[in-house]
Amino acid sequence: MDRDPESQHVMSLRLSRVLRDIGVTKQMVARRRRTFLLNEKVTAVMKSLRYNTKDNVFVFGSQSEGTTTLGMNSDTDMFLCLNNFSVIMDWADWKLGKKCLLVIKNDRSPPQHCCIQFVKSDCPLPETLDNVKAECVEETLDGRVLLKNTWMDRVFEQELGRVFRKQGPSRSDGTDLDHITAFSYCGLLFECNYLFTRSKPGHWPRPEILAKARLCPTFLVPQGHAESDQSKLEWRFSTSLIERLLMFDLNILQIQVYTFLKILRNTFFKPLVDDRLSTFHFKTALLFTIESYPPEIWQESDLLQCGIYCLKTLQRWFNLRHCPHYTISGVNLFVGKVRQWEFPLLSAVLSDMIDNIMDYVKRIEMDQIGERIDDRPRIFSTRYQNTLATVNYCFTKTTSDIFGIYFDSTSDRNDNLKIISKIIKVVDSLHEFGIWAELLHAAKWLYQYLASMTASTCLRSNQPIPPDVYGMYEASLDSDLTSSRLKLASMLYCSGQYEMAELMLDYTESLLHADVWQRTPCVGRADLKPTERFLQKAYEIPVLEVIKRHVAFSVVFNSLEICCVPGFLEYEMHRTISPEDFNNRNPIHDKWMDLVVIDSRPFMFYLQYLTSRQLGKEWRRLAALLKLTNYIFVESRFCGHIETALHVLGHCFELENQYITAWNCYKISVELFPFNNAARWHIIRLFQQARGIRGD
Secondary structure (H helix, E strand, O other), X not given: OOOOHHHHHHHHHHHHHHHHHOOOOHHHHHHHHHHHHHHHHHHHHHHHHHHOOOOEEEEEOHHHHOOOOHHHOOOEEEEEEOOOEEEEOOHHHOOOXXXXXXXXXXXXXXXXEEEEEEEOOOOOOEOOHHHOOHHHEEEOOOOOEEEOOOOOHHHHHXXXXXXXXXXXXXXXXOOOEEEEEEEEEOOOOHHHHHHHHOOOOOOOOOHHHHHHHHOOOEEEEOOOOOOOOOHHHEEEEEOHHHHHHHHHOOOXXXXXXXXXXXXXXXXXXXXXXXXXXXXXXXXXXXXHHHHHOOHHHOOHHHHHHHHHHHHHHHHHHHHHOOOEOOOOOOOEOOOOOOOOOHHHHHHHHHHHHHHOHHHHHHOOOHHHHHHHHHOOOOOOOOHHHXXXXXXXXXXXXXXXXXXXXXXXXXXXXOOHHHHHHHHHHHHHOHHHHOOHHXXXXXXXXXXXXXXXXXXXXXXXXXXXXXXXXXXXXXHHHHHOOOHHHHHHHHHHHHOOOHHHHHHHHHHHHHHOOOXXXXXXXXXXXXOOOOOHHHHHHHHHOOHHHHHHHHEEEOEEEOHHHHHHOOXXXXXXXXXXXXXXXXXXXXXOOOHHHHOEEEOHHHHHHHHHHHHHHHHOOHHHHHHHHHHHHHHHHHHOOOOOOHHXXXXXXXXXXXXXXXHHHHHHHHHHHHHHOOOOOOHHHHHHHHHHHHHHHHOO
């Protein structure tokens, strides 16, 4: 194909169209970047609220770069930089009262690595072994107390339990989120000046980008050198912020080329050497290629040729057995990754790929690229559908982040004083994090939680609910379309204000429409699929407006709100009963199992049933029961917290004296979710009632 430039141009244009069809467009790249830059800030706020720290959070890699596709299923790499430690290079930088870490780097240190020495906070002297936790440090022969790069592992193991996973510098619970706990130095350490000192053609990186890059911190991540005999004491330099800055400066064609290279890696190289030939190797090849080749080559009609240039850069490194780091000198990125005997194999595959690039493209199954490029007669997802799918992914992530501040507080059972403190901190953080609209919206859910807790305390002590509690409820009503209104209705029902509860429930139901998306924040429970019209709205209008007018979050209660919850639902807080239940719980993601979590629609119908029963309105009671039954067996598609919906339906049938039907509801619930299910309590309860009736 190299001998036929016209054919290559045509195929390049076709590949560019295919990449746009699967979501690699300027708009979708920008949306992904906005989503994960917001995720950084919200996560930092959440950690600040929980731990009272000022740590920085960064999301690096394909998600924040926007260099991924729906079929790639990329994970998320999150850096947590601990700012309560000050990294210093010289004793002159020591500060009184500050926890200092001294960087130890000498001629014996491997490239891109150093050791970290603990320093006293009350005087500029090395720390001694008796003043630090033994499992975090190791004393060397010369008496230095050095911090191990495994120092946080015990904390992660205690928090994550059996799901703890460790790979390189990352720690995770086996999901698609990798945590890296790092330190940062406000400047460039040692060989990290390479980008600014080596000779370059000059057209890229642009001078203004280099000026910003000089201001980026250097991270120290917990990973030793692959060939070092003291790797557990070594920390690796990382310039991830500089690398992201460079990636953000690429045009859409260069983003397409890099995404295409990653797809080639996943399809053809990963089966050979797994992830040891990583996306970072291909990113490095791209950056050096952009720097080395004239900017005029980056044309849509030359997309394939640009990809070939990057592959040739990588092939040259295979032949040399050396892959340089783009920003750090003296580093060979192949060390500890690619084995010596694998270089000839990889080089041969790469040569064949360069010579027959289109044959390889046609074999790509990811995102149906091969079939799309060949125009084979088959039904594909269109560009419009893939755009909406990307919008759905980003919208789900953003709403989870905004709702997460409240959900985190509820899961941790924060009391009134803690919630008031959190609200104050959120307000104080508005301008610091630059996401004031999102934080103000998150605060609305905190007001709802505070109101519900306070009302519960009043009801428990038979005290009247003060007007300011109703004011807090009112301030939270448009946190989303339904959940705050339903919590108010639940409080009104529990306090005997049945007419007011009925009015609030009727008003809430009137707000519902065909394109409302019912969402749950809980892992392990699938959301109903949003409608196409909903996703169009999520694409066209601001996220917060969509949340207010088109999203129905699950309604959540903890034990501090128990008097504002219909008594039957208290069983949901005690769903973990047996050892098997504990074994089937994720220690991080399943904290919600100690809460009452019920989806908005079934909770609304359940409250309508209970309220109408108290008011003696038989036709409304039966209508609510019919709506609840129809929701569960028709509308829900057994998504969301369907087990809890089945439980409240069973309770309604119990109140109707239809015990066999109630039993069947609980039985279906257990069949759907055999573990951590409150239906077991209800089955036991009905069984005991049946024995009592028979006189057993």
